[in-house]
Amino acid sequence: MNRATLLLTNPLVLATLSILALLAVGETLSPGFARGDQIIRLLTVSAILGMVAAGQSLVVIGGREGIDLSVGAMISLGAVLAGNVMAGSDGGIVPAILVAGGATFVVGLVNGLGVTFLRIPPLVMTLGMTGVVQGGLIVLSRGIPSGNAAPSLMSFVNRPLLLGVPGILWLWALVGIAMWFLLRRTQLGYAIYAMGSNERAAELTGLPVRLIRTLLYGLSGLMAGITGVVVIGYTGNSFVSVGDQYVLPSVIAVVIGGISLAGGSGNYFGVMLGAIALTLLQSVLITLQMEFWGRQLIFGGVLLLLMLLYGRTKQLRV
Amino acid sequence: MSPVLEARNITKRFGAVTALSDGSLTVEPGEIHALLGANGCGKSTLSKVIAGTVAPNSGVLRFNGSDIAPRSPRDAEALGIALFYQELSLVPQLSVADNIFLGHERRTAAGFIDAKQLRHDTEALLQRFAGVAGDGFSADAPVSTLAPDQRQIVEILKVLARKPRLIIFDESTAALDRRQVEVFFDILRSLKADGVSSIFISHRMDEIFAICDRITVMRNGVTVTTLTTAETDRDTVVHAMVGELAVPQRFARNSAVAAEPRLVVSQLSSRRLDSVSFDARPGEILGLGGLQGQGQSAVLRSLFGAEPLTDGSVVLDGKTLTLRKPADAIRAGLAYVSGDRGRDAAFHGRSIFENIAAASLVKERRRLVWPNQLKQRFIDAAAALNTKYDGLDAPIGSLSGGNQQKIFISRWLATNSQVLLFDDPTKGIDLAAKADFFTLARGLADQGASIIFYASEDSELLSLCDRILVFNSGAIAAELTGDTLTAFHLTNAAYGKAA
Amino acid sequence: MTLLRNRLWLVTLTALIALFVVNWILQPNLVTPNVLKSNLTVFLPIVLVAIGQTYVVLGGDIDLSVGSVVALVNVVTVSVIAALGGGPGGVMLGMGAGLLTGALCGMVNGLLISGLRFQPIVTTFATGIIFGGLALLVLPTAGLPVPAEYWRTYGGYALGLPVVLWIFIGALIAIAIISRRAFFKHLSAAGGQRTAAFQTGLKVGQIRIMAYVLCGLFAAVAALCLTGETASGDPLMGRMLALSSISAVVLGGTALSGGSGSAFGSVLGALVLGMIGNVIFFAGLPFDYQTLIQGLITLLALAGGVLVSRR
Amino acid sequence: ETYKIGLSNGWVGSEWRTQMIEEAQAAAAAWKEKGVDIELVIQSSDVDVQGQIGAVRNMINEGVNAIIINPNSPTAFDPIFSQAKEAGILVIATDAEVSSPDAIYVGIDQTDYGRKGCQWLADTLEGKGNVVTINGVAGHPANEMRASGCNEILAKYPDIKIVNAANANWDQAQGQQTMQNLLATYPDINGVYVQDGMAAGAWRAIEAAGKTADIAATGEVRKDFLDIWSAGKFNSAASVNPPGVMASALNVAVLELQGNEFKDGIFGGVYGNAIFLDIPFIDNSNLADALTAAEGKPGHWSVTQELSADDAKARFFK
Numbered sequence A: 001m002n003r004a005t006l007l008l009t010n011p012l013v014l015a016t017l018s019i020l021a022l023l024a025v026g027e028t029l030s031p032g033f034a035r036g037d038q039i040i041r042l043l044t045v046s047a048i049l050g051m052v053a054a055g056q057s058l059v060v061i062g063g064r065e066g067i068d069l070s071v072g073a074m075i076s077l078g079a080v081l082a083g084n085v086m087a088g089s090d091g092g093i094v095p096a097i098l099v100a101g102g103a104t105f106v107v108g109l110v111n112g113l114g115v116t117f118l119r120i121p122p123l124v125m126t127l128g129m130t131g132v133v134q135g136g137l138i139v140l141s142r143g144i145p146s147g148n149a150a151p152s153l154m155s156f157v158n159r160p161l162l163l164g165v166p167g168i169l170w171l172w173a174l175v176g177i178a179m180w181f182l183l184r185r186t187q188l189g190y191a192i193y194a195m196g197s198n199e200r201a202a203e204l205t206g207l208p209v210r211l212i213r214t215l216l217y218g219l220s221g222l223m224a225g226i227t228g229v230v231v232i233g234y235t236g237n238s239f240v241s242v243g244d245q246y247v248l249p250s251v252i253a254v255v256i257g258g259i260s261l262a263g264g265s266g267n268y269f270g271v272m273l274g275a276i277a278l279t280l281l282q283s284v285l286i287t288l289q290m291e292f293w294g295r296q297l298i299f300g301g302v303l304l305l306l307m308l309l310y311g312r313t314k315q316l317r318v
Numbered sequence B: 001m002s003p004v005l006e007a008r009n010i011t012k013r014f015g016a017v018t019a020l021s022d023g024s025l026t027v028e029p030g031e032i033h034a035l036l037g038a039n040g041c042g043k044s045t046l047s048k049v050i051a052g053t054v055a056p057n058s059g060v061l062r063f064n065g066s067d068i069a070p071r072s073p074r075d076a077e078a079l080g081i082a083l084f085y086q087e088l089s090l091v092p093q094l095s096v097a098d099n100i101f102l103g104h105e106r107r108t109a110a111g112f113i114d115a116k117q118l119r120h121d122t123e124a125l126l127q128r129f130a131g132v133a134g135d136g137f138s139a140d141a142p143v144s145t146l147a148p149d150q151r152q153i154v155e156i157l158k159v160l161a162r163k164p165r166l167i168i169f170d171e172s173t174a175a176l177d178r179r180q181v182e183v184f185f186d187i188l189r190s191l192k193a194d195g196v197s198s199i200f201i202s203h204r205m206d207e208i209f210a211i212c213d214r215i216t217v218m219r220n221g222v223t224v225t226t227l228t229t230a231e232t233d234r235d236t237v238v239h240a241m242v243g244e245l246a247v248p249q250r251f252a253r254n255s256a257v258a259a260e261p262r263l264v265v266s267q268l269s270s271r272r273l274d275s276v277s278f279d280a281r282p283g284e285i286l287g288l289g290g291l292q293g294q295g296q297s298a299v300l301r302s303l304f305g306a307e308p309l310t311d312g313s314v315v316l317d318g319k320t321l322t323l324r325k326p327a328d329a330i331r332a333g334l335a336y337v338s339g340d341r342g343r344d345a346a347f348h349g350r351s352i353f354e355n356i357a358a359a360s361l362v363k364e365r366r367r368l369v370w371p372n373q374l375k376q377r378f379i380d381a382a383a384a385l386n387t388k389y390d391g392l393d394a395p396i397g398s399l400s401g402g403n404q405q406k407i408f409i410s411r412w413l414a415t416n417s418q419v420l421l422f423d424d425p426t427k428g429i430d431l432a433a434k435a436d437f438f439t440l441a442r443g444l445a446d447q448g449a450s451i452i453f454y455a456s457e458d459s460e461l462l463s464l465c466d467r468i469l470v471f472n473s474g475a476i477a478a479e480l481t482g483d484t485l486t487a488f489h490l491t492n493a494a495y496g497k498a499a
Numbered sequence C: 001m002t003l004l005r006n007r008l009w010l011v012t013l014t015a016l017i018a019l020f021v022v023n024w025i026l027q028p029n030l031v032t033p034n035v036l037k038s039n040l041t042v043f044l045p046i047v048l049v050a051i052g053q054t055y056v057v058l059g060g061d062i063d064l065s066v067g068s069v070v071a072l073v074n075v076v077t078v079s080v081i082a083a084l085g086g087g088p089g090g091v092m093l094g095m096g097a098g099l100l101t102g103a104l105c106g107m108v109n110g111l112l113i114s115g116l117r118f119q120p121i122v123t124t125f126a127t128g129i130i131f132g133g134l135a136l137l138v139l140p141t142a143g144l145p146v147p148a149e150y151w152r153t154y155g156g157y158a159l160g161l162p163v164v165l166w167i168f169i170g171a172l173i174a175i176a177i178i179s180r181r182a183f184f185k186h187l188s189a190a191g192g193q194r195t196a197a198f199q200t201g202l203k204v205g206q207i208r209i210m211a212y213v214l215c216g217l218f219a220a221v222a223a224l225c226l227t228g229e230t231a232s233g234d235p236l237m238g239r240m241l242a243l244s245s246i247s248a249v250v251l252g253g254t255a256l257s258g259g260s261g262s263a264f265g266s267v268l269g270a271l272v273l274g275m276i277g278n279v280i281f282f283a284g285l286p287f288d289y290q291t292l293i294q295g296l297i298t299l300l301a302l303a304g305g306v307l308v309s310r311r
Numbered sequence D: 001e002t003y004k005i006g007l008s009n010g011w012v013g014s015e016w017r018t019q020m021i022e023e024a025q026a027a028a029a030a031w032k033e034k035g036v037d038i039e040l041v042i043q044s045s046d047v048d049v050q051g052q053i054g055a056v057r058n059m060i061n062e063g064v065n066a067i068i069i070n071p072n073s074p075t076a077f078d079p080i081f082s083q084a085k086e087a088g089i090l091v092i093a094t095d096a097e098v099s100s101p102d103a104i105y106v107g108i109d110q111t112d113y114g115r116k117g118c119q120w121l122a123d124t125l126e127g128k129g130n131v132v133t134i135n136g137v138a139g140h141p142a143n144e145m146r147a148s149g150c151n152e153i154l155a156k157y158p159d160i161k162i163v164n165a166a167n168a169n170w171d172q173a174q175g176q177q178t179m180q181n182l183l184a185t186y187p188d189i190n191g192v193y194v195q196d197g198m199a200a201g202a203w204r205a206i207e208a209a210g211k212t213a214d215i216a217a218t219g220e221v222r223k224d225f226l227d228i229w230s231a232g233k234f235n236s237a238a239s240v241n242p243p244g245v246m247a248s249a250l251n252v253a254v255l256e257l258q259g260n261e262f263k264d265g266i267f268g269g270v271y272g273n274a275i276f277l278d279i280p281f282i283d284n285s286n287l288a289d290a291l292t293a294a295e296g297k298p299g300h301w302s303v304t305q306e307l308s309a310d311d312a313k314a315r316f317f318k
């Protein structure tokens, strides 16, 4: 394979190209689409998706068919808890983050325990957990005022903080750096790739595989909870299904970002690009003047095209 | 007589790796033809090209006088070619019978699977290995419940059930014990009598000289020569395989074994072990011998915390160890190298650096990883074994099997462990790599390490070990030292109760 | 224990019987022909979809698009029937068009995933969006009633037994036949160890496509049943079927990693899921606890099923 | 007197539905004072159409006197409602009309809901300007009816141009994101028709773009939003779909069960089986009243209205 094809099959390059292409299409369809402030708003939405996808990435890289379908319910849980805790006051932001993140971290750990110690397939465990968390939310949110976002949280998410860029984007950048550091500079990161690649071998080199896997699901929960806090900052208040729309996009962003669903490969920068590409695609579709079904066809079709570019599994005859 | 198979100038590249640059092979009707060569020289790749599993980049294949280009294993099978896959082609979830006749199920008139016939045919085939196949080997047993040797037998029977004209056996004896190999050889001979040609790939020189008519030797993806067994000898073959490299045959025993034991193992018991007690000294290479599956691997894995113990104690340097998980053993200074590297060692798709680093990170409790602090150490460890690789950032898959195994040994050299547990580490690696390994093992012992070494090949134990514990049914049946370190005593002890 | 390993559905059956007994206690008139028939009518679509999903899962894949396939088949069927004027011939053609649509959807999934080697989860999610979009194109909003004979027949009796029971029996016969074909073994092999299946000379690609087609077909039959139940078209129908069919498959003892399991188990799994809903209903729980309790019981059942199969 | 009444709700994604059921429960309790005992059998969970049909079947098997349903489909219940009728059970749909001749509908006219919102918009824009609409779930009957009611009005104004119609699935966050994209694409939007929770999201986007003074947009009627509306001095108005519709339907059901007969000629609607309730409308003229009514209520509380038993009797029965 020569350099050029190698470059073209690199997920990072592909995602970047998709982003540029989508921006060009958007700008052509509606001038102003690729304007600076508009791009920042798009990035804000991407950041929300990107943060859930961070947890999703860890779970997927960790292997054993890792996937977390309960992130949606956990975002809702985080948002509802955070809304109630901060109840519209700035002083409540820190406790809100702690409560939301803490609760979803625990839910995630339960997912992890089910997956590792009871050996329930992740798809099934997290799907089942979704039902439980949603049910819990309905019980929880009844009668309790579903709270409001604190003003500073809302301006952190929606208004420029530094250099014309909202705080949420700085936070996302921080998450990106933290993910890089975690995956490339800590024993935990090395262990995640190792166990994703070959669990048995990881055990035989002394890595506490089950503990780590449990922790990964916990971290995915934590990221979902924090995303919930961000979401309530974005929408102002919370409701029980606010997180549902992020579940499958978080998986798709991971795949577009070049992380194989088989585990043991990929990195978070690709996922960040994947989240941006996916958000852009949805935006471009909204600006298209067409019936809903037409947008659906294009959305599905573009996903398939992306699959064609780099979501393909290995050939049997090599 | 025209040859059954002619392969000429076959080339195959996997991305950047050239697996075959000139693979050629000619097999006569009714011949047992050995294909020999170091790890990674391309034997399996050539076999897979012939069997249609791998698409060659160029080259010519002729079968029974006409050009062929099998595009799938199905095509090859239709021609009468079958391959025993080195890594086996069994479906663990299906039963022995289902596996053997997969794709060849007899059907009733209505098109349903004829379960009765299937069972009947399977039992007829199993009959061939009756008495040597071990417990739990039946037509209905799921393959996932079988031991490695039993799986190899299923793969052999599966190949036979296809009634091919040419069979390639790619390391089909790797997990078989002596009695099983004998049965297999009988099968080979009867195939030969029926005019079926076989290509036999093995790293066991004795087997090749025992059964093969001719020997084709490959090196680095190129076929170097074809010899007639009757007209050649071991040394000639070895020279053809390794080129200029000399292979030391015996390794001087260490005279300076310390008197005080370092590792004292008493009364180890578990599902597979029955009160095993022994000790190991610094500077000593302690061998574990006996027929396969008598508890040798179980001892090593138990010592490493990878298999649960029901009873017993392990004392290292005067301290009693608690071995609940491998990390306990690693931090106490133990290391474990398995011969089944694909399953037990390789982080597929990850870099060589990551493959080496894992154990050091655990042993040294490094929470943070700064690659530059570790690189030199890893390069040194790999160099100690003459490992050939492109750089620490290359993926592990770019190396041949033998070189991969060297990396997995380097993984433990880098941790500077003092007690090394080797679980058939040379399985399926070539002679040159074995020689590198033996030299290294002896060197480590000389520097004061204790080595406990299990090998499925007796000759390896005899040439390397200072002392051998012979296992039978999970217990130590005999201890061989000094004058009793001979093939005769070893075989005797191994078969003591079993036969 | 080996008995259990090969007959995982026995565990599911036990759970089903337990739930049935609880249901019976809570609802004394459960064991009357009408109520039983009524329950079977409710469970039949998920049973059928779960059967189809089993074959895909056995082959080591997954189909998240079944819900949209059901919707698409439903709107195609009612539209064709309406276009042809609603006579008996039109109904037949409409049903035929529906089955064909289901098979085609399965074929598309199969070709993409097996032929072009796309990743199954994301691919069927994408095709699900596309099929859903097509359903909205065919019938933009719910409506278009089918002739009364259609749903009267579906809800009625034939040869002394309810039609829904005949369909259920037909489905059991179909899975019994499939499980005794070589195809079933080949599918298990393709899902259990794909390279091995390929090296053995199986047409792995075709086998996986066939599994998707079967899945599409069973989804289509489910859609025809739903059409009989709802007597009309609804482009948003069946949105929960994908995930609940996967739950049913897992409850029935089929491994999500492929290679082992049975469609019969999935039938039981689907019935268990349905009975859980019944028990929740008749337990008379406060309404805001219904979702939570249902979620907990379902999770416990899934966990329990997986656990037992591991022993 | 004792009646057993089944309440079926097929979606639990919003507090509106919770309030709907709570108000129905309160209405049932209120009948006790009149000497009528009402036992409620409630099914309220996220189900698809056949799941809800299952619940209705269970209610029939349980032997209820009446079933009040917020249906997940307008047409899918025809066969099961005919079975209910055969069993002598009164079926009343609320919130969304059903096609079954064996049921009646008691609720608001969703088309009129759309008409009212867009009439206000057209009046506010003085009959000219660029308008975008953000609708709920495509293909959902209530959404389609609201959209058609709105379009019917706007079509009367040749100078009003609908530049884009998007779908945001009745989701607040999607409403916000969609509005953001629309604002970026069409810098000269004058009016927005958007309904329910999506409206809060849309207004958030309008606020973020600093265009509250330039754009007239419909809103919604949860207390949260009323507060922001009032504080931000939005140019807004909203039709109210009161959660009390189910309670109203319950009152009608009891009256019917008691043997009262419907007046002649009161049925109308798409399927000729509907009796419509009034649609309250809130704009800046009566916003203050709505805020007074909402005082002390939780943030998710929606402006509501219930037809009392006596009023129902007077209006609909002979």
Ligand SMILES: Nc1ncnc2c1ncn2[C@@H]1O[C@H](COP(=O)(O)OP(=O)(O)OP(=O)(O)O)[C@@H](O)[C@H]1O
Residues within 6 Å of the ligand: A318, B014, B017, B018, B019, B020, B037, B038, B039, B040, B041, B042, B043, B044, B045, B046, B086, B397, B398, B399, B400, B401, B402, B428, B429
């Ligand atoms: N699928 C593959 N992808 C990439 N490289 C491969 C693949 N299969 C084989 N190789 C490489 O091709 C070379 C030849 O491998 P092959 O398996 O044919 O060797 P071999 O002679 O059978 O060795 P061994 O004795 O260890 O079995 C090796 O360098 C190996 O790493």
Ligand SMILES: Nc1ncnc2c1ncn2[C@@H]1O[C@H](COP(=O)(O)OP(=O)(O)OP(=O)(O)O)[C@@H](O)[C@H]1O
Residues within 6 Å of the ligand: C006, C007, C171, C172, C173, C174, C175, C176, C179, C180, C261, C262, C263, C264, C265
């Ligand atoms: N339509 C049916 N009606 C009744 N029982 C059925 C039906 N289909 C399958 N079964 C039974 O359900 C069980 C599971 O079916 P399946 O064929 O998957 O299992 P199996 O382990 O292959 O069983 P067998 O050895 O009998 O083929 C079998 O015992 C089978 O007889």
Ligand SMILES: [Mg+2]
Residues within 6 Å of the ligand: B043, B044, B045, B086, B170
């Ligand atoms: Mg080989």
Ligand SMILES: [Mg+2]
Residues within 6 Å of the ligand: C179, C180
């Ligand atoms: Mg069977």
